[in-house]
Amino acid sequence: MGNYDALLVLSFGGPEGPDDVMPFLENVVRGRGVPRERLLEVAEHYLSFGGISPINQQNRDLVEALRPVAGVPVYWGNRNWHPFGEDVVRQMRADGVQKAAVFATSAFAGYSSCRQYYEDIARISVEGGPELVKMRHYGDHPGFVAAMADHTRAALERLGRDDARLVFTAHSVPVSMAETAGPSGGLYEAQLRRSAELVSQALGRTEPWDLVWQSRSGPPQVPWLEPDVCDHLRKINAPAVVLVPIGFVSDHMEVVYDLDTEAKAVAAELGLPLERAATAGTHPRFVQMVRELMDEPEPVPCALTCCPPPRRRPRS
CATH class of the missing domain: 3.40.50.1400 (Rossmann fold)
Incomplete structure (x- = not known):
């Protein structure tokens, strides 16, 4: 302690x-x-x-x-x-x-x-x-998982159908940043996938789920994690979708705008039934x-070389 x-x-x-x-x-x-x-x-x-x-x-x-x-x-x-x-x-x-x-x-x-x-x-x-x-x-902590499972279950109930596909979302980052996350790299995406799997298991679901990305803000020439949530909705083969913002702990602007505004507008355009699960809150x-x-025992700080900052491209 x-x-x-x-x-x-x-x-x-x-x-x-x-x-x-x-x-x-x-x-x-x-x-x-x-x-x-x-x-x-x-x-x-x-x-x-x-x-x-x-x-x-x-x-x-x-x-x-x-x-x-x-x-x-x-x-x-x-x-x-x-x-x-x-x-x-x-x-x-x-x-x-x-x-x-x-x-x-x-x-x-x-x-x-x-x-x-x-x-x-x-x-x-x-x-x-x-x-x-x-x-x-703490993305794998039972408390976080239980909160997200409860909120996802509530979204499924609001949607009123059992055949909805779970689409987990998180903030996109440059691929270079994702590749250097954690001591050996790739930890950001790996942790998100682990959390999504734990939430799906907590709901007793055996169906496939997706992890997609949102809120990209970088220049187009820099590769970021894909697919974007709106692009994914346009291509998805599912009768209904529940968006689960697994990468966020509160309903801040990037949730209420990118999901509740933009993604819902895309779903409405497609005639795709969609609900969004609440964040842990x-x-x-x-x-x-x-x-x-x-x-818990006091955590050991990460090494200073862990998760290095992205290289900034000079402006031309």
Whole structure:
């Protein structure tokens, strides 16, 4: 056990009004050379929802659900928007916190999904502040699997048919990034496939399922993981589909726009019955899982060579 005296929920962050959208996106892509035209395009996704990402409220809900079970004070900080992690850690220092478990709202290996959280921890740590210990990957944890199985079962019931194909979705990343995820490479996709298989087994299903990708944001000349969910729906041979966002733990913008807006529009165009399973969110087993992770032996940090950042192509 880690003998933690606090829990920090560390997340991505999101805008909470129209005026926040562009400053938030500029924080997300700082140093990456992303064209402004692409930012304006993504900004429209947020503005179509009033400039508010669901992720912040979902993190507030998760924190409130964790307070009765964590056994220690629970804090919440973000990488890209208020409350910024560095401000929260300074508050933790003022509160006398000595050692905190860090629960990242990302379950899998990879640069963006894991290594970058280690970088966040190094960046937001302050002299005299608490030791911050990132919890392990948890996509195969029984609590995560149970939560996703329950939500998938509910989606199947809403659809009202047993012959629906399960299509699991996760955030696409550059192929080069996927190939270097984990100590031996390929761990991001391998972990996602393992989680999807565990959810399917928990539902007692023997039918084939698919793993597809969403939310690609890179230039067309750079290979990313495929197929895209919308392309897959256009080619699928199935009477109905349940989309299962296995790669996400909350219904943030890339879920509600890419799946609930774009993918559902494609399904409607095709006349394909479709439902989307909820993310883990505040499911009781998911919440209890966080407490169980804190009770495990303290995880060994990954090697600094694990999940290297992608090479940035210079802009011409």
